[in-house]
Amino acid sequence: MSDIVTSLSRFRESVPENVTLVAVSKTKPNEDLQEAYEAGQRDFGENKIQEMTQKWEDLPDDIRWHMIGHTQRNKVKYMAPYVHLVHGVDSPRLLKEINKQAKKNERVIDCLLQIHIAREQSKFGFDEDELKEFLKSDAFKDLQNVRIKGLMGMATFTDNKDQVREEFRGLKNFYETLKKDIIEPPHEFDTLSMGMTGDYKIAIEEGSNMIRIGSAIFGARN
């Protein structure tokens, strides 16, 4: 068996059934994705819209494409016809653009709101209070072509496992609060995307049900 197939099956065996594995294939060639596909993988994550769109054109139709990176508003139109889930929605303006392009394509696009949980300055995302305000606003209620499925967050890049755990735990708590008190149909919270190669075990222990794994499946990126 190839390395890709071996690591995929290892993940399938070790990860609980309720956790969706998104195979992060950014920078990797089509052959690598095809191999994972033939081993049964259907959820793939990319962080550049142009690259994802090229792969969508080249690869089988039943792949579910996840946009996991920071999304530029002027490129939303390229993925609007086909994207399965947009993980990194980090501003009202971006959500509005996704809504607009979804409408043009006569579809509803599923989104996760990215929350800023890391102590680092550089990571994108909403602050908790800012997001609560927005979710209660009329501007949000007007958006009929997006459906909010949950939250996404990235922990600080650190060896300090306690800190990572604390950040994930905070995100899970916030997810439960929004799910219980604020989110109303047609939006429905069922997805908490947290955890990558370095921290997915802690993320699952803290309640993640979607992990985004790149290097542990496809090998290191250049």
Ligand SMILES: *Cc1c(COP(=O)(O)O)cnc(C)c1O
């Ligand atoms: C690249 C990337 C991943 C995967 O990272 P690995 O450490 O290779 O598993 C997960 N999430 C996001 C947002 C990424 O950009």
